[in-house]
Amino acid sequence: MSEQSARRAIVLGGSMAGLFAARVLSESYAEVTVIDRDELTGVTGPRRGVPQGRHVHGLLSRGQQIIEELFPGLTDELTADGAARGDVGHDVRWYMNGEQLRRSRTGLVALTSRRPFLERHVRDRVRALPGVTFLEQCDVLRLRAAPDRGRITGVWVLRQEPGSAEEVLDADLVVDTTGRGSRTPAWLEELGYPRVEEAKHRIGLGYTTGHYRMPESFYGDDMAVNAVASPDVPRGVIVSKVDGDRSVVTAYGILGDHPPTDTEGFLSFVKSLPVPGVYEALVEAEPLDELVAYRFPANLRRHYERMTRFPDGLLVMGDAVCSFNPSYAQGMTVSALQALSLRGHLREGSEPEPLRYFRDLAKDAVDGAWSMSLSGDLAFPGVEGERTEEILAGHAYLGRVQAAAVHDPAVAGALTRVIGLVDSPDALTTPEIEQALLRHEERFPDNEQVKHMRIPVGDLVFDADVSGPEDGRPVLLLHGFPQSRRSWLEVVPLLNAAGLRTIAFDQRGYSPGARPSGVDAYTLPKIAEDAVGVLDALGLQSAHVVGHDWGAIVAWYLAARHPERVRTLTAVAFPHLDAYQHAFRNDPEQQKSSEYVDFLTAPGRAEAMLADGAVELRKWYHVADTVLTEEQIDRYMAVHTRPGALDSALNWYRVGTLFDDSTGGIGKVPVPTTFIWSRADPSVSNLAAEKTAEYVTGPYRLVTLEEASHWQPEEVPETVAEEIARQVRTHDADAG
Template identity: 40%
Template sequence: MKSNQSRFSHAIVMGGSLGGLLTARVLSNHFEQVTILERDGVANQPEARKGQPQARHLHGLLATGLQVMTRYFPDLPQALKNNGAIMVDFANTMQWYTYGGYRKRFKMGLDATLMSRPLLEHLVRERVLALPNVTLKDNCGVLGLVTSVSGDQVTGVQAQNRDSGQQELLSASLIIDCTGRGSRTGQWLKELGYQPAPESEVRVDVGYATRVYQRNPADPRGREWVLCTPEAPKENRFGGIFPIEGDRWICSMGGWLGDHAPLDESKFLEFARELPAPDIYDIISQAEPISEIIPHKFSHSLRRHYEKLRRFPAGYLVLGDAISSFNPTYGQGMTSAALQVAELDALLGKSKSLDGLALTFFKRAAKVIDIPWQLAVGEDFRFPQTTGPKPPGTDFINRYVAKVHQATLHDEVVGEAFLKVMNLMAPPPSLFHPRIVWRVLRGKRPSSNKTAVLQPAAGD
């Protein structure tokens, strides 16, 4: 993946979370030197930081996300396994209750990667920082942009060491904002006399609560991932429990429209017991908790439409959650960042100069964001209370996709088509292929698929 020669001198990546690390990896192909500036102190171990509170919650990695990351770090799957992540057949190990039954299992030949988010990030960071031309400056917050006198070109950033308070000016020919949802680029653009990106907000009022538990390594359920997702709008709660490294379970539960999972221990258990499938309650009611119950509120999905701007300063880009932050229950954010990064790599690979990079990149990034955005907000609009820009045709599509969900309970051909779309491996219209439509519309719900498949380990 490495190009023969770096054609550009220095790039700065603001934000050293997963989006920033992946960005630094591809920039290392094209720049002599890449510097990542991260506001938090970063430990050389798997650890959630203040600037990424979401890292303490359940994170599923879509198959496409793993594929793109593996392209850049070929030993990543092996490293994940060596560090205790569980990699199992995606469709054959799902215990996924939805629409009144469990989705039918089958061998798909595609890996589900079950690990904590801090482990994934740590392994990616190790690999990025092993590159000779990438440096991480942690405890280093970016305060603002530095531009040419005309303001047309971003030439550097003003950064501050959080320990000493000392400020410094760092220059680069390309600066990329990977500071996540709280990105200040909109404000900075206004100060420079540019229009900020128009925004789409889809209000969902989702509330997570997460707890980590000890896992008995002999428990066969530790080779499975469990999800319980609502038949919206009549249900609005979800839950998930994944086995992760260190013989642990991570369990996140929550609900849409303010029906948030409680933080009180007995109410948390009660919330699990009230889910329509027993799996999560069965596990957590018997396992030893090893963390507090940690909340996370997510009011709305947010998309900043940089692709609609006509003017943008040269030498500057935005990427990852800073462009689009999706309702996290669909597990798309890391994969969306990886896909944007791959677009950037391809674009830089054929660019002789950095002129005009931003507007072309934003158009390409928008194309890869469009699909997960439509999938996420489409599902959210099953709730009539959801507000925000509703893509045309959503109600019609949702009526059909409800039948797709039902068909996945007994039909593995439909199941595979659905999982490919969900994993961003196939476009959503593939669910409308006549072969799939026929199977979906003839389908009936079998009653046999309403019980869990695996039993707990003896002595559990």
């Protein structure tokens, strides 16, 4: 562009889109002037021209790639100055439809900071470019056009200094990046051009943000938590490490369901979300500022690409072209894509022809993100708009992808790349992904969508998953240590496929809303009463009760003390408690296998296991047994690295239930019972397994496995599910 090398370009607006525009214009124009009404020099905090600047801002993966291309080394510079950095698929906890996506190593960089921090670093890089200057605290009044109005030749401005007069700044090219409030549509009309066609889609989004010093244990090795709003729960929350050793927390809701700005109301809003640990961490966190709100009524797109006449010497970029639902975090990244499109036109060696530029801008930067955003919004029933067959089919397919991404790292990685605008949505329809969806659906038949619930029982609130046919026989699943309700993840779909309705909940100490203080709050009767309370809350008089490990102890107790609430009992990997205690008193084998209890109840054990990124806790999973996959270990690590979780769970051991036989035992079990154990499981001796039969007066079945470990629901889910279903079929008269 040698002919233009002595010419001047003017950029209206000094936010991210304006900075990107200035960067690429500097390659082709000798002078680039960035005009902004705000003071920019030395500004490190939010400014008037960016009212959303206090809130969370996401730079998607494609945006990070483009910024690094435009400003080499900026990622390292930002990280060195305090921004958080990690792998977007591995170091961010993604929740969709209440389920955490499977972690995957994507190689894509997640970079999180406050918006003013990022903007300042980019602005400093742009300011250092040859020929680039900033005209701050200056209002743009109108465009100046040639006499025939076929070309824009500059802008009229008014500096905010006292006594200033209107003046004109000549330009060969003016680029408007003043955001969704851009006056270009009105200016064009004044010059005799048609009004640009606009599309608005109302979503009624509102979000509230605060900055906090979060508890050290909240993140573990992660850098952010992103719980995405869904049609069932049109609320979301993002918690992210940012610069300055702080975290930004933004909660949001659509269709007028907005988070309050008072502390109590904000916490109550966050507590309602189906994402574990955030509310509890915020209760412990140190607030660093006041909560602030922002409202975003509608998506807005100006279809400049559809215009038939447009003046030379004028282009538009950024939110002035398209303003997206900010919960998708597409804005800065789409602006970066637009900068690449502008750069492509500039490198052709002549001034960009506006109509062709706008067509390419739509095709290369806007159309894909706009379609994704609009389709995502239309998934919410209350959002107005036409739901074509194509959109509805897309919603159904995306639901399949999201469900598979909970289990399959390849699907989760592909979804992350599409969300990050690195790949187009077509990447989710490749033969490899479609095969992965089919494999997932064969393994997890979708008889009934999983319903994520928070069940109040007295002063406690339990996180639960309920799934399977509405009219299926109820099966209550009780997990063990150190696990969670997700220990039944492989068993549940098999039971649902057999026509059973499953209820799996995080028990006392595991649910963030059910962590009473004090060891005495974790006695066996109290834990068993929680299970009864869950049944009551669901309107169930009784259920088929299944327990694994500690959950089996609770199940044995329920069946002995509350047989009217237990239709059948299936105990996995732990014998009747009275049989266990008998074996511990009389059997050296059982005594030796129980030595781990002293390890777990040693003072300071929880702190030691969580130190240095919970290295010892992860080691415990590997030492205790090697059959768990990394995915399964990650499930339980995510639970026990939440604030207070591991310490509360260890109270089950500290209270002394395993060895306290002073009460005379829990008693005999009159309900039909199946006990599944393995000779290869070192935690249960032969004597304890054989003695169990003496404590069951109802029909009894002993299932002995030869090779399985203690982690039977994860290792042999088909066997466990088959035995549970057999028990129901055999002894439930209503099971058909």
